[in-house]
Amino acid sequence: xxxxRLSTLxxxxxxxxxxxxxxxxxxxxxxxxxxxxxELRASLDARLSTxxxxxxxxxxxxxxxxxxxxxxxxxxLALVGSxxxxxxxxxxxxxxxxxxxKPSDRLVVALPQLGYLNVAQTNDVVRxxxxxxxxxxxxxxxxxxxxxxxxxxxxxRRVAAAFALAAALLAAFASIAGSAVTxxxxxxxxxxxxxxxxxxxHELRAPLSVIxxxxxxxxxxxxxxxxxxxxxxTIASEADRMEALxxxxxxxxxxxxxxxxxxxxxxxxxxxxxxxxxxxxxTTKDVxxxxxxxxxxxVVADREALESAVTAVLHNAIKYTPPGGRINLxxxxxxxxxxxxxxxxxxxxxxxxxxxxxxxxxxxDSARAGAGTGVGLAVAxxxxxxxxxxxxLGNSAEGGAEVSILLPLR
Numbered sequence: 114x115x116x117x118r119l120s121t122l123x124x125x126x127x128x129x130x131x132x133x134x135x136x137x138x139x140x141x142x143x144x145x146x147x148x149x150x151x152e153l154r155a156s157l158d159a160r161l162s163t164x165x166x167x168x169x170x171x172x173x174x175x176x177x178x179x180x181x182x183x184x185x186x187x188x189x190l191a192l193v194g195s196x197x198x199x200x201x202x203x204x205x206x207x208x209x210x211x212x213x214x215k216p217s218d219r220l221v222v223a224l225p226q227l228g229y230l231n232v233a234q235t236n237d238v239v240r241x242x243x244x245x246x247x248x249x250x251x252x253x254x255x256x257x258x259x260x261x262x263x264x265x266x267x268x269x270r271r272v273a274a275a276f277a278l279a280a281a282l283l284a285a286f287a288s289i290a291g292s293a294v295t296x297x298x299x300x301x302x303x304x305x306x307x308x309x310x311x312x313x314x315h316e317l318r319a320p321l322s323v324i325x326x327x328x329x330x331x332x333x334x335x336x337x338x339x340x341x342x343x344x345x346x347t348i349a350s351e352a353d354r355m356e357a358l359x360x361x362x363x364x365x366x367x368x369x370x371x372x373x374x375x376x377x378x379x380x381x382x383x384x385x386x387x388x389x390x391x392x393x394x395x396t397t398k399d400v401x402x403x404x405x406x407x408x409x410x411x412v413v414a415d416r417e418a419l420e421s422a423v424t425a426v427l428h429n430a431i432k433y434t435p436p437g438g439r440i441n442l443x444x445x446x447x448x449x450x451x452x453x454x455x456x457x458x459x460x461x462x463x464x465x466x467x468x469x470x471x472x473x474x475x476x477x478d479s480a481r482a483g484a485g486t487g488v489g490l491a492v493a494x495x496x497x498x499x500x501x502x503x504x505x506l507g508n509s510a511e512g513g514a515e516v517s518i519l520l521p522l523r
Contacts, residue, residue, distance in 0.1 A: 131284045138283060142276030146269055153265045154240075158229060160197060161242040165258035167192050168199045169244050172256060179203040179246055179254035181210050196264075202255040216257070224255055231262075238262045320351035327351075358488060375500070377523055378419060380410045380451050381444050387423045388442065391431065399436040400458075402427070405443035410451045411523040414500035419520075422496040425489040426455050426504075426516045433459030433514065446522065450502075453518045461508040470506045493518065 171185040181189075181201050193199050193212050200211040206221050217239070220232050224243060232239045241259035245252045324347075331344040388402050395402050412419075430440045438458030445452045462470060469475045471494040493516075494504040502520035509515045 135280050135284050138276065138280045142273065142280065145276065146272050149272055150265065150269050153268060154262075157240055157260065157262070157265065158242070160194075161229070161240065161258045161260065164193055164197050164199060165242045165244050165256050168201065168258065169246070169256045172201055172246060172254070174246060174248050174253060177248060177253060179209065186210055197258055197260045199256070199258050202257065204254060216259070220257070220259060224257060232259075238266075320355045323351045324348050374415075375413050376416050378412050378414055378416055380412055380453055380520070381407050383416070383420055384423055384442060384444060384453060387420060387427055391424065391427050394428070395431050395440070398431060398434075400431055400434045401439045402431075403439060403441050405441070407444040408446070410444050410446055412451050412500075412520045413523050414502075414520060415496075418496045419500060422493040422504075422518060423453065425493045426518065429489045429516070430455050430457035430459075430514075433457050435459065449522055450519045451522050453520075454515060455517075456509050456511075456515045457513045459513055461512065461514045462506055467506050467508075471504055490516065 168189050171181065171188055173180045173182070173185070179201065180203075189199060189210070190212060198211070198213045198216070200208050200213075200216050202224055203209050206224060208216060208221070217232070217234055219234060220239060220241060223230055223232050223241070227243050227245055229240070229242050232241055238261070239259050240262050241257055244256045246254035246256060327344045327347045331341055384404060388404055392402060427440070427442070434440055434457045440458065441454075441456045443454050445454065471490045473488060473491045475491075490504060490506070497504050497518050497520065500520060502518065505517040505519060507515045507517070
């Protein structure tokens with residue numbers, strides 16, 4: 114295994130993980146800052162409205178002019194908080210009262226406007242609310258309440274800085290933790306790939322060794338025709354075994370590549386077709402295949418690959434069912450899954466087989482051991498997983514092994 118290559122891949126995966134985490138946190142942080150900013154500005158507007166309306170109630174209008182006596186001025190000063198300013202304006206721009214020394218010139222210029230407005234000043238932005246004072250439907254003055262928005266901007270910056278710091282810390286943590294997790298995952302993946310290659314090589318080398326040995330013996334000296342026929346029969350048998358193994362590996366590779374477009378499949382019809390195709394094989398061994406009627410059960414999957422998976426499971430059942438035995442096949446719906454069950458008439462799975470039966474090239478040492486390649490159930494499970502499902506192994510209370518293919522319902 115190339116350590117440099119593993120390290121590079123691990124670095125890239127860790128970087129992508131950290132970047133994704135930072136991006137998600139940045140989006141969340143931006144949304145949080147936006148929401149907090151909106152809430153603070155809404156709270157500020159509510160405060161301005163309350164202050165302006167309270168001041169408005171103390172204003173007197175007589176003889177077409179706005180006035181404010183000393184007692185009213187004191188009342189307004191008592192009501193206004195330290196962060197909000199209020200001014201009473203006569204006419205368009207004659208300020209007759211202000212809680213501050215004087216409203217800014219830019220604010221005075223903006224007084225003809227009504228409602229909420231933002232006024233930019235030298236180093237600040239002022240949020241103001243202008244309420245009109247009307248007499249006989251004619252505007253004779255205004256009450257204006259205003260305050261700075263600097264504190265909101267500072268709050269936004271503090272929240273943004275907190276999220277930026279959190280993002281940096283999480284990125285660092287993700288890089289450290291992600292590197293360790295990714296390293297272990299990649300090492301496990303490469304180890305599984307190495308074991309798979311070694312097991313496949315071993316499984317292919319065994320029949321090749323037999324073929325070579327039989328050929329060498331046949332060519333070493335002249336032999337009787339029957340001896341040649343026996344050697345050729347052995348070679349043909351081992352070639353068949355190799356062909357079955359290579360075909361299974363190719364089918365698993367195709368299912369992983371997922372090049373074929375998934376289609377809507379009636380699981381019952383597919384199972385019926387597989388049973389019909391394997392019926393001659395079962396009949397030759399004097400094994401009966403019984404499929405129970407089932408309601409329509411549709412899935413979305415690779416049709417050819419799924420048919421191969423069902424074929425592999427049913428072929429295994431035929432192989433381990435003794436002559437005169439029976440195989441039961443039925444389809445059920447459980448929650449959101451479609452389940453295809455195959456129960457054979459054989460000795461059932463051992464405890465070890467229940468744990469390792471779908472592993473590549475694993476073969477049992479119990480009564481179910483035979484001359485198989487150890488890939489049938491592994492191929493079925495690989496195909497099922499490539500179609501968002503999996504294979505379950507179990508033993509029936511009635512006797513025999515039970516293999517189930519579970520797929521999500523359409």
